[in-house]
Amino acid sequence: MKTTVIGAYPKIGDEPSEQELRRALHRHDRGELGDSELDAVFDDATKAAIAEIEAAGIDVTNDAQIRWDDLLAPFARAWSGVERGPLERFYDNNTYFRQPVIKDAISSDGQTLVRDYTFAKGVAKATLKAAVAGPLTFAALAQDEHYRSFEDRVLAVADAIAKEMRGLAAAGARRVDIEDPAVVASPRHIELAREAYGRLAGAAHALALVTYFFPPDAILESLASFPVAAIAIDVRSRDTTAFERLDAFRDKYVLLGVVDARNTRVETAEEIARYAERALRLVPEDHLRLAPTTSLEYLPRDVARKKLAALVEGARLVSGEKVPA
C-alpha cells in the first residue's frame, strides 16, 4: 500500500535548531539578511522537510511547499493582473491566506514553481510530485475587479494554472496535485469545475484532483468523470458516505485522506488500516494510496512526524495482511 503527502509540511519545529527559517525571515524583514541568503535558508528548510518525509517512509513526496505562505500565494505573487489583498481565514481553519485581487486579465509565464521543483528534484530520493492551486479555489477565494462573470474568472485561472503545469511538465514533473477544496466546498459549481479541468487535461502526465476539508458526497459520481488520473478525498474532517461509493472511481487512483492533518491525536496503525480496508472493499489495492487529509502544516512539526510514521505503519499493516474480500 503506497503512501503520499498532501500540501504543505510544517516549516519550523519547536526545537531552536528547527527554527532557522523563522529567524532568517525576521532578519530579512529587518534588512539584516539579503535575498540570496534567505533563499539559501529556504532551500535548507526544503531539503530538511523532504528528508523528514522520506525518513518516515512515504513513497511519493512533494517539495513541502516551504516557500508558500498559503495555497494561493505563489500564484498571486507571480501572475500579472493579480495583486495581493487583505488577510482572510482559510476555510474552517484558524489559518489565514492573503486574498488575491484580480485587477486585470491574468497572465502567467508558467515558470512560477519550476525553480522550486527543480531544486526538490535534486534533493529528493523518493518519487517527487508537484502541486498547484486548483482553479475553482483560486477563483472562488479571489476578489475580482476585472472579469465579468465567475465563469470567465474560473476559466482564466484554469488557463494560467495549465500554463504552470506545462512549465512543471517541461521541468520533468510527471505527477501534479491540483489542490482544489472549493470543488467540494461549493459543489454547485461542479459543471464549471469540470469545464476548467478540461483545460488542465494533458498539461502534465498524471493529475490528481485533491479535495479536502469537506466530503465529496454531493458530487462524488460527477468527480469520477473529471479528466484526472487520481482523486484525493478527506474521509476524516466530516461524516461521509464516500466509503460506500468509491467504486465510482474504478478507473482512477484514490488518494484516501485517512490521517487527520488537523488534529493532534495520532492515529494508531490499526485505525489507519481499518480505513484502508473499508476502501479496499470497492477500490483495487493497486489503485489505493493512503495520505493525510490535507497539509500537515496545520500541526506542530513533531506531531506531523508522528502522523507520517503512523500513516506508513498503517499502510504496511494493510499490505502485510490478507484483506477480506
Place this chain on the structure above:
Amino acid sequence: MSEMLLPTTTVGSFGKPDYLTKARAQHGRGKLGATELEELERKATAEWIKRQEDIDLDVLVDGEMYRGDMVAYFAERLEGFTLGGLVRSYGNRYYHKPVISGKVGRPRPMTVSWFEYAQSLTDRPVKGMLTGPYTLLDWSYNEAYPTRRDAVLALAEIVRDEARDLERAGAKYIQIDEPAIHARPEEIDIAIEAMGIVTAGLSAKTISHICYGDFAAIYPQVLDLPVDQLDLAMANYGYRWLELFDRNPFTKELAIGIVDVHAHDTETVEVAAEGIRKGLRYVSAEKLWPHPDCGLKTRTIEESVEKCVAVVEATKVVRKELAKVAA
C-alpha cells in the same frame, strides 16, 4: 449609558508598550519572574486606562496587556488543556495551539482580578472580556471529547462560571467573543446553544465580537445568539454586511467597526463618520456603538491611539448632526 447616543468603545486588545513586549520575552526565557512581569502588565494597563479616558471613549477595556493570544490565555489557566507545539497562522507568525487533552475544568477565576484592577482606575465602565466556548474549541485541537458539540458545551459551563464571577465583581458589560463562529456555518446551532448556557441569568449587557469570516453564511441565524449586542468588523469589508440587513432586519445592538485595524494608516474622521452614518440606516443611535473593527494588538500604541481618536472624533461629528436634526 443606555440613553447615550452612539456610545464608543473598542474590541478589547491594544498594542503593548516595548518594555512589556521585552519583559514578556524575558519571562518566556525564564529570565524575569512572574511578579515582576505582572507589575509591568499592571503599569501598562493603567497607562491604557488613562489613554482611553484621554481619548474620551465611553466604555473601556483593560487592553489585555496580560494576554498573548485570546485562546491560549484561557487554555493555560484551565484544567484539561495542554499547550501544543508551534503552528503558523500566517506569514512568519506562529502560535502555540492548545490541545484539549482531558476533561476541562476551571480551578479559579481567570480574568476577574484584571477586571477589578482596571475598573478601580476609572469611573467609566470597563467591559469584562472572555473568549466564547465555540471559539475556544475551534481554535484548539480536541483530543478528549467524542464530538465537537460535547467539547463546546463543556467549555460553555466554564465560560458561564467566569462570566458570573465578572458580574459579581461589578461588570456591567460582559463581552464573550466568538470570532470563529462562522468557521463551520452548519454548527451555528451549537454556538447558539453554548452561548445560551453562558449568558443565562446574567443581568450585565452581553456582547459578542465576530470577525474575519463569512458573516453572510450565518446571517440571520446569528440573531438567535443569546447576547444583547453583536460586535462586527465592517470597515475592512466595505460595510457589505449591512446589505444583509435589508432582507432580514438586524434586531440587536450593533457595535460597528469603522476603522480597519489591519491597515497602518488611519481613516480620516470623515471616512469613519460615513461608516457610522451607514450603520444608522439600520440601527438607531442608542443601539449603535462605533468602534474599531477588531482588537488593536497588532498595531503600535501610537497607531492604536490614532484609530481610537478617529472613532471618537467621527462619533462627535455624527452626534452633532443628530442633535441638529432633533432640534
